[in-house]
Amino acid sequence: MGYAxxxxGLIVTLLVIWLILAVLGLVLKGLFWLTVIGAILFVGTAVMGFVRRRT
Structure with missing residues (x-):
């Protein structure tokens, strides 16, 4: 068990949180901004995790 x-685990947790926020934004009318923020954070976290895993 090390830093990696x-x-x-942190990246997977963040991806799940961002995905939940994006889905809530789609389900609840008037919270489209939540979908946008969730999608941006999801993509950013996925890219960060991919880059850190490769190095």
């Missing part, structure tokens, strides 16, 4: 496994 801790970082992987």
């Amino acid at each position: 496994s801790d970082m992987g």
Whole structure:
């Protein structure tokens, strides 16, 4: 158990949170901004996780 496994768990947790926010934004009318923020954070976290995993 090292830094890499801790970082992987954190990234997966953040991806789940951002996905939930995006879905809530789609389901609840008037919260379109939540969908946008959730999608941006999801993509950003996924890219960050991919880049850190490759190095």
